[in-house]
Amino acid sequence: GCLISEYPPDIPITRYTFPVRNRIISALALGTVVIEAGIRSGALITANHAIEQGKDVFVVPGNPNVTEYKGSNALLRDGAKPLLDAGDIFSEYISRFSDKIDIEKAFKKEPKPVTPQKNKKILNETLSNEAKIVYNCIDTQKFYPDELECGLDSNKLLSALTELEMEFFIRALPGGQYEICK
Template identity: 50%
Template sequence: MRFRLIHLYHACFTSRKLIHRFLQQDPTLDHLYKWTPTDMQASLFISKDQADRLYSNLYNSKILEKVQNDLEKYHVWTISDEDYPSSLRCIPDPPLVLYGLGQRDLLTYQPSLSVVGTRNPSKEAKFKMLSILGPLIKQEWLFVSGMALGIDGFAHRLAHYYQGKTIAVLGSGLNHVYPKQHEALFEKLITNQLVISEYPPDIPPKKYHFPERNRIISGLSFGTIVIEAKEKSGSLITVDQALEQGREVYAVPGNPLLSQTQGCHKMIQDGAKLVQNTYDLIEDWNQIQEKWGLNLMNNH
């Protein structure tokens, strides 16, 4: 089942809906290599061209070789694996396959907090992060972010510098580091931390990948904190994902005259929890552990 799912994912990863349809018809994928294009067309409700292309991909030796190479070179999790994170399994549209480099065990670590924000932070941002997030590193919290410029990158660097824990979720395959300015950071993270992606390693970044990967950033954590964000910031997509997943949402206030804080202030007006200091987060985590259950309890 595991190998067949990864193979199917490579063959048609651009359509998770199609893969889900396949799994509905054949949950164990026992018949994956027995279906003809005609069977696929009838059972999956796809066109003849789609069926022919899928069938061709499944019997493409180069794709099969890539699957085998990926299993040797990367950590690979499927939704059917025991060590697939339970926090992701229950979200809408969970990733079916994840690829990773680095410390494998970090993927299921708690407490983890998603840290997001603008790519163009104010001069106050680093101080806010150091004062609020710095003590959490000593408490052995893990930070999840997207390795983007600005707030994301600083969250990863903060955790790495102070020998904490962090996970970077990419909007590209692991062979395509994006942005290029973070190639050195990527090398550090795959050595001592964890970098993951739902995209097969050879897939370059696409514009739609970034809002898509945000559901993984929020899904891995019990809560998402926005450090700074403009009122129409892309970071607020992660907030929407967190709310849809039933996660906690936090916002850090700031100078009301700065455009980088307007999104946070709007979030607070709309009901996000205001975070003024580290204690606000620790107190909240202590209160919600029972709600999350033993499988997401602090595991250190």
């Protein structure tokens, strides 16, 4: 892992620190994806950082009559790349990374997730105790992190979810939801 910040460790997180953090994140990425952004959305700040840095900006088009998409649609009007599916991102980068991207593997059909069972046990010994606790708390196929009642603070919960995602026990879905994979 890596921690990158322009702030010393004792500086509290405020709404003013997010644009600085997002500027760093957009600089580290090849591109930025905007799913939904109103006219005054923080996502627009990140997208503008990416544009200033010469990075790609992909935008999921939204209903032009819905306020929450006014900023997204403005980005599209100003030259952002429309994002209709993952293939749009692959087609943008395939020529640059043809030696690293295997299209057949990238678009192979995903295995169908199984329905979790109550009181399931993880046999994977490499998982942290927190990840095992979180996994055993999940009792629905799809869930939001704030629905889990497993006695962990939010930092440990999110860390455990990330670990479970990296080990393919769960996968992130749009809108902050997760789904069981194993």
